[in-house]
Amino acid sequence: MKTRLLFVIFISISSASVLSQAPEKAGGLSDIKLAYSVSSMSAGGDHFRKGETIIPFGIGSDITFNLSRRFFSDIGIGFRTTGKRITDSFILSEFGYSGPVHSESMESYLDIPVHIKFRALNTKPFKMFLSFGPKGTITHVKYYSDRGYNGQEYRYKGTTFSTGLDFGITESLKITGKTGVFASQSYGYYLMGDLKELEIFDLKTGLVYFFK
Secondary structure, three states: OHHHHHHHHHHHHHHHHHOOOOOOOOOOEEEEEEEEEEEEEEOOOOOOOOOOEEOOEEEEEEEEEEOOOOEEEEEEEEEEEOOOEEEEEEEEEOOEEEEEEEEEEEEEEEEEEEEEEEEEEEEOOEEEEEEEEEEEEEEEEEEEEOOOOOOOOEEEEEEEEEEEEEEEEEEEEEOOOOEEEEEEEEEEEEEEOOOOOOEEEEEEEEEEEEOO
16 A cells, blocks of 8 residues: 555656746745644554554744755754643453553654655646655653552653655645745655654645745
8 A cells, every 4th residue: 555655656746747837946945834733643653552543733844945946855843742641541450440540641743854845836826846755753752650550650751763754745825925825735654763654644734935
């Protein structure tokens, strides 16, 4: 399934050159974006339970550079968090019911994406881009449980680093000469680190400042 998805994305990028383009000088800064993001993360990662999906949210910023009239590069930074997740359950042991268990957990993610973008459509004031590239993620985990099977409190804090690949689509609409709005949708898959084999779907929306 993942191989087929990568093939479709590659074909889409390769065939996008037939779409309309408007002349634009290459080189220099293109734009800067401020975004609010919502993600869906599931299926993988050492601290994810099987079948669990979490929905972190956050803010971020990207800056875009012109590489040519059709190709651009993005570098960004983003912060996402799950907020505090509280679970109240109970323990069943070989001796029967052993009492309630209260646990709290929170994950925070610092993302550093570096993407190549291809302008697939340019019908001013609307533009559409296809993007792909690596993303590094620093994960900070905090966990607390008031009792375990041995009756003791359990506390954990840890920071890890993971890397993966993103593929996405971005749409932007210029409202004035220098400002506009944008939305993006992307799929990511982590290849290494604590989040290895985890899939992520990102939705972003926000404001754009155009340098040109």
